[in-house]
Amino acid sequence: MSMALTLTMAAGLLSGCGGNSVSETDKTTITIWHDKEDAVAEVLQKKLEELEPDVHVVLEKKSDLTESLKMVGSDPKAAPDMYFFAHDKIGVYAEMDILAPITDIIPEEELDVYMDNTLEAATYKGEIYQLPVYYETLLFMYNRLYMKDDEVPQTTEELYQYMQDNTAGGHYGFVEQHSTPYYAAGWINGFNGTILSADGTPGLDSKETIAALEYHKKFVDLMPGETEYATVNTLFKEGMAHSTIAGPWLVPTVRESGMDVGVAAMPVIDETGNPISPYMGVQGIHVLKNAQKIRRMR
Numbered sequence: 001m002s003m004a005l006t007l008t009m010a011a012g013l014l015s016g017c018g019g020n021s022v023s024e025t026d027k028t029t030i031t032i033w034h035d036k037e038d039a040v041a042e043v044l045q046k047k048l049e050e051l052e053p054d055v056h057v058v059l060e061k062k063s064d065l066t067e068s069l070k071m072v073g074s075d076p077k078a079a080p081d082m083y084f085f086a087h088d089k090i091g092v093y094a095e096m097d098i099l100a101p102i103t104d105i106i107p108e109e110e111l112d113v114y115m116d117n118t119l120e121a122a123t124y125k126g127e128i129y130q131l132p133v134y135y136e137t138l139l140f141m142y143n144r145l146y147m148k149d150d151e152v153p154q155t156t157e158e159l160y161q162y163m164q165d166n167t168a169g170g171h172y173g174f175v176e177q178h179s180t181p182y183y184a185a186g187w188i189n190g191f192n193g194t195i196l197s198a199d200g201t202p203g204l205d206s207k208e209t210i211a212a213l214e215y216h217k218k219f220v221d222l223m224p225g226e227t228e229y230a231t232v233n234t235l236f237k238e239g240m241a242h243s244t245i246a247g248p249w250l251v252p253t254v255r256e257s258g259m260d261v262g263v264a265a266m267p268v269i270d271e272t273g274n275p276i277s278p279y280m281g282v283q284g285i286h287v288l289k290n291a292q293k294i295r296r297m298r
Contacts, residue, residue: 029056032285034084035065037252044084044133059084073098074290081291087121087130087282094124100289101127121282130284138186138278140267141250142243143236144260152264156219156276159267163222166242175232175241178220183245186278188212190269215271245276 034041041059048057060080062068066089072078073096093099102111102122111119114132122130142152146166153159159174166173177183185195193209196202203209224231233250235241237257244250245266254261266276 027054027056029058030082031058031060031080032082032084033060033062033065033068033080035062036084037249039252069093069098070096073288076288076290079288079291082285082287084133084285085283087132087284090122090124090129090286093286094127094129098289099129100287100291101129102131102287103128105287106131117280118282118284121280122284130282130286132282132284134284135280135282136248137280138183138245138247139251140243140245140264140276141236141254142262142264143239143241144262145239146242147262149262152262153267155270156215156267157270160219160222162242163219167222170240172223172235172241174219174243175223175227175235176245177227177229177232178216178223179227180229182279184213184216186245186266186276187216187269189277189279190274191215191272192274211271215269245278247281 034044036044038061041061045057045059049055065083065085069079069083069089070092073093079098090099108128111128115135118132118135119128121135122128122132140152147162151162153162163173181195188195188209191208191212193206193212194203195209224235232241232244233246233253236244236246236250237254237259239259251261251263266278268275
């Protein structure tokens with residue numbers, strides 16, 4: 001759906017939380033925690049206040065957003081009214097009983113305009129807890145200074161050959177956070193394996209998952225031993241790695257560093273014919289159950 005329509009729906013949340021104040025002095029203030037780039041927050045705040053002028057929106061950036069919500073999410077004096085974040089913490093916060101279903105404010109039939117997979121991601125135990133704003137996935141990125149557009153690997157075997165030819169002396173043809181489940185999942189999914197099935201059954205011992213991890217190991221052997229988030233991103237940003245798999249949030253950072261960064265489709269896994277298939281993340285707005293404005297509305 002269009003961003004304009006999404007923001008209109010988000011403004012509906014603000015309207016529902018804010019009551020019917022119309023004077024400038026009586027404006028209701030809605031606090032939204034987020035972890036986004038400043039430019040994203042500025043656009044969101046401006047558009048929301050244009051669409052819902054009777055509500056003053058305060059977007060507060062929190063570097064420790066998820067842990068802060070665990071600490072104060074049930075305290076209406078300390079918690080925000082809403083937060084803007086990925087869907088993957090919904091289950092945790094729903095079990096903590098700190099989230100209000102979005103359908104408490106927006107009728108469920110009005111959500112039919114959303115893509116089914118975004119609503120599925122926002123749903124936990126039959127309740128929809130997020131208003132999706134956009135969705136994202138990991139990207140294959142490369143530094144055009146080293147990897148030309150016509151050199152971008154189309155298959156994983158081409159990627160492996162490139163790594164063999166370009167990994168030496170502290171420089172790497174390709175790096176990724178290979179031991180982080182979120183990143184390893186792309187390889188596992190490409191082999192039709194699973195970490196956890198929809199019904200909660202672990203899939204780590206399935207033949208497909210085992211095959212994926214065994215195949216992936218030869219790529220890991222050509223990467224540095226330390227591949228956590230900061231290390232991988234630094235290697236790529238500083239030109240010590242020619243390519244990587246990372247989220248779209250990395251693009252502004254590497255562009256600011258002066259890199260001519262390219263983005264390409266994921267390489268196809270030769271053994272299965274499937275591309276590396278990472279998870280999708282849905283970013284959206286969530287409402288805190290005990291927010292003071294929500295309690296007044298109810």
